[in-house]
Amino acid sequence: MAALDPKRYDINILENGGTVREFIDKKIDELSLADCSEPFHVADLDDVYKKHLTWSENLPRVTPFYAVKCNTTPAVIRTLSALGTGFDCASKAEIELVLSLGATPDRIIYAHTTKPEAHIKYARARGVHMMTFDNQDELTKIARCHPSAKLVLRITVDDSSSLRRLNLKFGARPAAAGGLLRRAGELGLDVVGVSFHVGCMCSDSRAYRRAIADARHVFNTMGFQMSLLDIGGGFPGSDNFPLKFEEIAECINVALDEFFPPDCGVQIIAEPGRYFMETAFTLAVNVFAKTVTMEDAAEHNEGDPDIVMMYYVNDGLYGSLRFFINHPEFGERRYRSVIWGPTCDSMDRLTDSCLLPELQVGEWLLMDATGAYTLSVSSNFNGFERATVFSVVTPETWRALSGVKNVVCLCIKHYKKKKKKKKNSYKFFFKFCQKFQ
Incomplete structure (x- = not known):
């Protein structure tokens, strides 16, 4: 690279x-x-790299789309781009940043449910098509500014076990999803998936299971041929938090296998920020x-x-x-x-x-x-x-990021190496x- x-x-x-x-x-x-x-x-870019390996090992079906708002340091963005992550952007400036640092438009989700029209037009001009919504007015804006967008409906879920709750501000009630999807159809818009966020620093892994089940209900009842599930963020970034990342991952994997089995044709993504950076x-x-x-x-x-x-x-x-x-x-x-x-x-x-x-x-x-x-x-x-x-960054990780041969073996060796x-x-x-x- x-x-x-x-x-x-x-x-x-x-x-x-x-x-x-x-x-x-x-x-x-x-x-x-x-x-x-x-x-x-x-x-420490080695720390970012090891977090990527841990994610891949514990959530192999889930592609991380890093939440750019967490930390915009160019070296970090470029490292994550080299590792193949996607990016969760919330504004024109964030989209511009990640594109300038090696990301491609297909690896960006414009994950803000209330967007300025100028930012929507910018996303369209740069080939960024995937974006979220949770209300009818947003659908009207998108139809006017980016009619070819690939839309993701954000729903509210139970975030009562999280230190910072987000569902008071973002998300449509699952009961209102039918009306929103009908309106999207009337406007000729393409809804490709569902997203949710259980809140920041979630302390109960069962919140992810409940949210995944809610998303499955929306998939089943809305009549759209949807192909994407975005399970949001809320993942802890350090071992000091009572709920470990591995515990959350285990719960997510079980829920995905039950509600979105591997052969269902649905791509799974997430929006970790703190997990990678803290x-x-x-x-x-x-x-x-x-x-x-x-x-x-x-x-x-x-x-x-x-x-x-x-x-x-x-x-x-x-x-x-x-x-x-x-x-x-x-x-x-x-x-x-x-x-x-x-x-x-x-x-x-x-x-x-x-x-x-x-x-x-x-x-x-x-x-x-x-x-x-x-x-x-x-x-x-x-x-x-x-x-x-x-x-x-250490030379070993640098070589891996630079695309040396046997990169998989090198990654595993580096990951298992004891810390000095x-x-x-x-x-x-x-x-x-x-x-x-």
Whole structure:
């Protein structure tokens, strides 16, 4: 895959057995020499690659269409394109991005049920035909702007077991599907399938089974010759989530075999985002300020005042960090600590109380699992720059992505290879978990 140019996409190849942590060490040294302390992400393309292999092993019938909104880093998009994934796009800009990075129009689903007319016309001009809908007004727009579109009806499903529910905003009630499909027929539009989304970070695998059964009912009763089922997203991106990806995959496979058996002629796709991105990114931030305060601790049944450390780091809620800290144990004395982002907004607080060793101004903190919905929602509020991204990959994975011979054997060998222990170069390493309201 010659088009994946490491220089063009700022991809750094880890030579001589180098690790991601060693790369971060070196990058911090380089920044220090240049008198720079701006935050930066490191994207581990090996992690993306291994997630692809895990998906293929556990959901062999389901083609992933990566949710571009999760993270738009060019090196990541290009890697996924090289691996043959499709792309779930929600706007003209996202379609334009993935097409510019190697995707073909047939590997894109315009998966937004309410689209501006100009964006629909753009999709038509670029040969993107597959798109979702859930209401009659959208059908009217599509008939006017893209009459040859291949439509996918999004239905509502039970998302009560998910941390972030989506079905209040998107989807048609299954009972209303008949009327929508009749209207599509009157407009001469081609409905090719059904889609759903069980919500973000679903904690009950049975939600997928119920949703697949609902989709089968729509297939059976609507009279259209449909050939596509889109099972949406909601897949966890790390092992810290209570419900494991493998458990979800097992439930999906059983449901698909029951309601959409392999010989039924229906293509199955999904829209994972967090699954691919969450653990692939590590963020490095710098402590640029510190305040020590004393707080009466009588309410905590302690005789002495509490020392409270307040640290200010150069990325926060308006940048990459809509997260809270799940901190590890430390063997030295720890203090109640508050960590603030860099802006003047008092809401820009990363944690209001955690126990940490004393930090010094100028030290760096590494924040793990920061790849999902961080960069894509960041801003430069107060003039603070967004974090830079450096992408890294091992030579072995690079050769596989570049199309060397025996790529299947190479992938399996790489996947089963034991991880080397990372060099713990910094005193403090934080695990971050998504914070939901």
